[in-house]
Amino acid sequence: MIRAINLTKRFGKQLVFENLNFKINDGDFLSLIGPNGSGKTTLVKILMGLEKKSSGTLIVNQRQVIGYVPQFRNIDLDFPLSIEQFVKLNLKFTLSPNQRRQDNELIKNILERTKLTKIKDRPLGLASGGEKQKAYLAQALLNDPKVLILDESTASLDVEVKMQLMDLVQELNQKYNLTVIFITHDYELTKKYTKRALFFKNKTIEEVNVSDVSEDMFEMGG
Numbered sequence: 001m002i003r004a005i006n007l008t009k010r011f012g013k014q015l016v017f018e019n020l021n022f023k024i025n026d027g028d029f030l031s032l033i034g035p036n037g038s039g040k041t042t043l044v045k046i047l048m049g050l051e052k053k054s055s056g057t058l059i060v061n062q063r064q065v066i067g068y069v070p071q072f073r074n075i076d077l078d079f080p081l082s083i084e085q086f087v088k089l090n091l092k093f094t095l096s097p098n099q100r101r102q103d104n105e106l107i108k109n110i111l112e113r114t115k116l117t118k119i120k121d122r123p124l125g126l127a128s129g130g131e132k133q134k135a136y137l138a139q140a141l142l143n144d145p146k147v148l149i150l151d152e153s154t155a156s157l158d159v160e161v162k163m164q165l166m167d168l169v170q171e172l173n174q175k176y177n178l179t180v181i182f183i184t185h186d187y188e189l190t191k192k193y194t195k196r197a198l199f200f201k202n203k204t205i206e207e208v209n210v211s212d213v214s215e216d217m218f219e220m221g222g
Ligand SMILES: Nc1ncnc2c1ncn2[C@@H]1O[C@H](COP(=O)(O)OP(=O)(O)OP(=O)(O)O)[C@@H](O)[C@H]1O
Pocket: 011, 016, 034, 035, 036, 037, 038, 039, 040, 041, 042, 043
């Protein structure tokens, strides 16, 4: 469970948002929507402990590991790692054979969950956009997160591939009760996949019913 009480953030004199009040429950599939610059990324950075709040209270269970899937970035064709090697980058180095065995099991399991097993040896640079994004997702799942943050992860993928990625995330949400926070500018995906929506408006946040989310909510000035 994550709870914000009067959460406020300023950068110097610039007020980004003030008095955010919300609660995110375990297993929620939630979208964070609002125009450019309204504070969505700043909020998740605060959630992940990468940015400091200015005032207010934020309660995040300490043991609640948060996984983060970044915005889609293309990767050079000659990137030297295979999909599996890339996913493994998030493992802690160990000399213990026992730990290595456990790590290998874990990797196998995660590649299966993200449907990457068949192509695990393919160089990441040669993978399709959707496959690359799944590799980021697999990396984020490595530390067994209870919360997964997707930061516009589907931007610049084509529609079908976006849906495939979101189907996979939905499956993880339903099977493992993974909490999903989806920062997005995508109206269709918000409607199709998310169960709750938090809308940044006038420097604060309000919960709107997903059925009431409209396209202009992604465009209006902050
Ligand atoms: N480290 C920083 N120092 C100063 N200002 C910052 C910093 N990070 C973000 N900002 C400002 O805070 C505001 C909110 O930015 P943020 O990236 O959170 O918005 P966003 O809603 O995620 O936008 P977008 O939809 O465009 O990704 C912007 O005006 C931005 O310029």
